[in-house]
Amino acid sequence: MEIVALIAIAVFLFTYALIVDERIHRAVAAMFGAAIVVFIGIVPWEALLDHVDFGTILLLMGMMIIVNTARGSGLFEYIAIRTAKLAKGSPIRVLILFALVTAVVSAFLDNVTTVLLLTPMLLYIAKVMKLNPIPFLVTEIFASNVGGAATLIGDPPNIMIGSATGLSFNEFVIHLGPIMVINMAILLLMMYLIYGRSMKVDPEEREEMVRTLNDLDERAAIVDRSLFNKSLVVIGFVILLFFVHDRIGEILHVVLPFVDPAMGLEPAEVALIGAAILLFWSRQSPEEIFEKIEWPALFFFGGLFVIVGALVETGIIANIAAIMVENVGSTGEAMFIVTWFAAIASAIVDNIPLTAAMIPLIQDLGATMDVYPLWWSLALGACLGGNGTAIGASANVVVIGIAEREGINISFVDFLKVGMLVLFVTVAVGLGILWLKFAM
Numbered sequence: 001m002e003i004v005a006l007i008a009i010a011v012f013l014f015t016y017a018l019i020v021d022e023r024i025h026r027a028v029a030a031m032f033g034a035a036i037v038v039f040i041g042i043v044p045w046e047a048l049l050d051h052v053d054f055g056t057i058l059l060l061m062g063m064m065i066i067v068n069t070a071r072g073s074g075l076f077e078y079i080a081i082r083t084a085k086l087a088k089g090s091p092i093r094v095l096i097l098f099a100l101v102t103a104v105v106s107a108f109l110d111n112v113t114t115v116l117l118l119t120p121m122l123l124y125i126a127k128v129m130k131l132n133p134i135p136f137l138v139t140e141i142f143a144s145n146v147g148g149a150a151t152l153i154g155d156p157p158n159i160m161i162g163s164a165t166g167l168s169f170n171e172f173v174i175h176l177g178p179i180m181v182i183n184m185a186i187l188l189l190m191m192y193l194i195y196g197r198s199m200k201v202d203p204e205e206r207e208e209m210v211r212t213l214n215d216l217d218e219r220a221a222i223v224d225r226s227l228f229n230k231s232l233v234v235i236g237f238v239i240l241l242f243f244v245h246d247r248i249g250e251i252l253h254v255v256l257p258f259v260d261p262a263m264g265l266e267p268a269e270v271a272l273i274g275a276a277i278l279l280f281w282s283r284q285s286p287e288e289i290f291e292k293i294e295w296p297a298l299f300f301f302g303g304l305f306v307i308v309g310a311l312v313e314t315g316i317i318a319n320i321a322a323i324m325v326e327n328v329g330s331t332g333e334a335m336f337i338v339t340w341f342a343a344i345a346s347a348i349v350d351n352i353p354l355t356a357a358m359i360p361l362i363q364d365l366g367a368t369m370d371v372y373p374l375w376w377s378l379a380l381g382a383c384l385g386g387n388g389t390a391i392g393a394s395a396n397v398v399v400i401g402i403a404e405r406e407g408i409n410i411s412f413v414d415f416l417k418v419g420m421l422v423l424f425v426t427v428a429v430g431l432g433i434l435w436l437k438f439a440m
Helices: 003-021 026-039 045-051 054-071 075-086 091-108 111-128 134-148 156-165 169-195 203-215 225-255 267-282 286-291 295-313 316-325 331-346 351-365 372-387 394-405 412-438
Strands: none
Touching: 003 026, 003 295, 003 316, 003 412, 026 295, 045 295, 054 075, 054 111, 054 225, 054 267, 054 286, 054 295, 054 394, 075 091, 075 111, 075 203, 075 225, 091 111, 091 134, 091 169, 111 134, 111 394, 134 169, 134 372, 134 394, 134 412, 156 169, 156 351, 156 372, 169 372, 169 412, 225 267, 295 316, 295 351, 295 394, 316 351, 331 351, 331 372, 331 412, 351 372, 372 394, 372 412
């Protein structure tokens, strides 16, 4: 192995050790590792933009601006109070209700946008009900990754696979949707078994919670009615655009003939357009809004993209993936290897470059076997693998970052203990269903 490849591996492992140790903030660790691989030329400056996924970073930034602007209206407190009242003061019902909402919304929006919208509500409910917020936040993370895996547009790996293969939205729903419904049921059962005992309250405490919630007036939580209404309109508009972003040219062409019908908008463009509209319309102070952006999370992503880019530049990811699939003898064997490699690797490195490396390898296998089942194996592993560690998926980093700002610490090791269990159970269930469908 070339010396540059060994250095790239060493920098990655060193950075990962710093992240796990947590004595240095993960954003600083990622930036430091990125600085090393850029300084010694493993990732050339001119190739830097190719490795940093600015689509993800700008999507996060745009949605953070929208959420932080809307927060000043009391919107999230209003929704949180209504939700808590619907759960009638039961912590388990709150957990289940938010998990289901998170999964469903993540299937149709990207899961990062979903957690940015829902996390402030969860934190508020936990504060009002005087509950430990960590079980709710961890369950939200898992539900967002499970729900995002169900559709073509729910998670970036699915978008990449669909673009490379021409697989339709309906095919993703048919093959992955039922798996994720079963996995959500299993996830909720697991969360109940893991956290249920710690969330039990005696009848007196529950009565007090109900009285506290009933005393809250959700309408009184709205501190700025004008901003509340504007936020609802803009968030609704942004969600609508997320549904039709790839067909926006066709829609606009009907009323504006000069618009190219083939034009589409990237999700990041949708988020930034929504942010600009809400800031302009609401006249909120941009200085105050920008101060609340989760800058450490954005810089963490940027640094991590560069470090993983070093593994891509040196061919390490492609070589490992090639070794994993070069000697497979049947579709069933290939499904097993692709699923578990993608799942475990996605818990360690970002699933976007991993998916990019795996797609051409699976296409090459098309000369010797039917690769149609392998696309579902890759999507399953890449999406659900993100549940394994605190940095395995974008949604994980965003939720943990928001929690840190509120003084809530979810350590890497504590997340790992539950996350790896969720990863192995959900991936095993999903692979079993795919195996029965395609390999039996």
